[in-house]
Amino acid sequence: xxxxxxAQTVTILKELGFTxxxxxxxxxxxxxxxxxxxxxxxxxxxxxxxxxxxALAAGLWVGGRRPLVVLQNTGLMEAGDALRGCxxxxxxxLVLLIGWRGYQGAMEGRLPIDSxxxxxxxxxxxxxxxxxxxxxDDDLEVIGEMTALAVSTSKPAAVVYGYxxxx
Amino acid sequence: xxxxxxxxxxxxxxxxxxxxxVTTMTATLQWPLVSQHPLDFDFLAFxxxxxxxxxxxxxxxxxxxxxxxxxxxxxxxxxxGSLVTIxxxxxxxxxxxxxENRSYEMTGGQELASGADFIALARGAGIEKTERIEDLPGxxxxxxxxxxxxxxxxxxxxxxxxxxLPPVNHTDxxxxxxxxxxxxxxx
Numbered sequence: 001x002x003x004x005x006x007a008q009t010v011t012i013l014k015e016l017g018f019t020x021x022x023x024x025x026x027x028x029x030x031x032x033x034x035x036x037x038x039x040x041x042x043x044x045x046x047x048x049x050x051x052x053x054x055a056l057a058a059g060l061w062v063g064g065r066r067p068l069v070v071l072q073n074t075g076l077m078e079a080g081d082a083l084r085g086c087x088x089x090x091x092x093x094l095v096l097l098i099g100w101r102g103y104q105g106a107m108e109g110r111l112p113i114d115s116x117x118x119x120x121x122x123x124x125x126x127x128x129x130x131x132x133x134x135x136x137d138d139d140l141e142v143i144g145e146m147t148a149l150a151v152s153t154s155k156p157a158a159v160v161y162g163y164x165x166x167x
Numbered sequence: 168x169x170x171x172x173x174x175x176x177x178x179x180x181x182x183x184x185x186x187x188x189v190t191t192m193t194a195t196l197q198w199p200l201v202s203q204h205p206l207d208f209d210f211l212a213f214x215x216x217x218x219x220x221x222x223x224x225x226x227x228x229x230x231x232x233x234x235x236x237x238x239x240x241x242x243x244x245x246x247x248g249s250l251v252t253i254x255x256x257x258x259x260x261x262x263x264x265x266x267e268n269r270s271y272e273m274t275g276g277q278e279l280a281s282g283a284d285f286i287a288l289a290r291g292a293g294i295e296k297t298e299r300i301e302d303l304p305g306x307x308x309x310x311x312x313x314x315x316x317x318x319x320x321x322x323x324x325x326x327x328x329x330x331x332l333p334p335v336n337h338t339d340x341x342x343x344x345x346x347x348x349x350x351x352x353x354x
Contacts, residue, residue: 020227045227045256047220048248055217056252059224062344064353067224085214086221090340154341 003028003163004137006035012140013068014041016147018095020060021045022053023070028099028164032070035167050075051082057094058086072099073120073160080127083156088127093150096129096158097143103162124158131158168301169325172266175306176201179235179264182310186233187225187347191218192273194237194266196332205350209336209343216245219263223253226261226319229351233314236263241271241279247288250321254293257319265323272328289321297321 009032013021020043025033036044047053050071057067071079076098087094102117124131130149132142142159150157172193180201190198191210198207210218222236243249243265253261265285271277289297296318300306306324313320348354 043227045252047252049246051214051217052220052246052248052252055214055220056224056227058213059221059226060228061224062221062347062351062353063225063228064348064351065224065228082214082217085212085340086217090213090344092344 002136003166004134004140004161006031006165006167008137008140009143009165010035010039010042012143014039016144017066018042018068019065020057020067021070022047022057022060022067024048024050024053024072024075025070026072026075026099026101028072028101028161029070029097030164031167032165050079054079054082054094055086058090058092061092061094068095068097070097070099072116073101073123074116077116077119077123083127083129087156088129091154092156093154094156095143095147095150096156097134098131098158098160100160100162107162120160124160129156129158131160134159134161135163169327170300170303170306171330172326172328173197173200173330174303175266175324175326176237178303178307178310182314183235186235186314187222187229187351189218189222189225189234189236189238191238192242193239193328193332195336196334197328197330198237199336200333205346208347209338211336213340216242217249218242219249219253220246222263223249223257223261226258227256230258230260232351233260233262236261237266238263239272240265240267240269240285243285244279244281244283250289250292250294253319253321254289257294259317259319261319262313263319263321265321267323267325268327285323286321294319294321297323299323299325301325
């Protein structure tokens, strides 16, 4: 596994009609973040915490935009109340692109295992947020699948990436 | 000096035309007493402390329309970083009216732990147009300017409330979202 291409990901996001990205970058998403900043057709907003970002994205969507939220799993854990109140509860179809901190280390058998690793997918399951894994370019189609699912169900849906984006 | 909240709301409602008004916590209980408008949005229970973040998103999405956020100081303390984000990304059509009562009124009036200077915090976060309005005549004098002048504006109004609070509105959250999108012509 090598991680997905940031450039290809941005192309897909444009094709899917995303107009805005709300993101607090992490180490794994830094190339994606840079590629997004260089893409003129997508506005990038940088909140200070992930719950704030989810509420901002909800406002964008209610106002008619198509936002994507990019956050790390640790930020997802911080943002639980915002995801409940601004996504799951009112049926706002936010699409979340979630960095899975701890995944690569766990797969490589590194110890200690990051405590953020084991809770990521079970947490999404507990919230009833459907999710798919994005590990390399062959998985990029899951972004479209989860975007379509979010729209068709009027609920948030997530893509979880386990490796850092390549440029 | 302070302003009775219902008087403040009456003064605002009398001047409001096609602005979106986002309310949260006790503002959701009293704003409907003075306004029944399709562009009113009750944010109660959408996310603790995040009404201004939601309003920021709305304002960015709808640059042609002013977005007014009526929120309290307890809620702001839950998401102080919002000021930084508004300082960086806040559009000209955003007006945050901070209803300062130094308490968690919704839960029984417990005193806030902080005596923070919210104007200083907002300025330090990069919001240039900040002001403190101490009384009703001051608000009535400033209101038309705040509704028309490009912002973003962050305005602190010390408030009191001597009126009994109406019961909490338990309408469905999805319906609130759908109604606002319809009013905005999005759906």
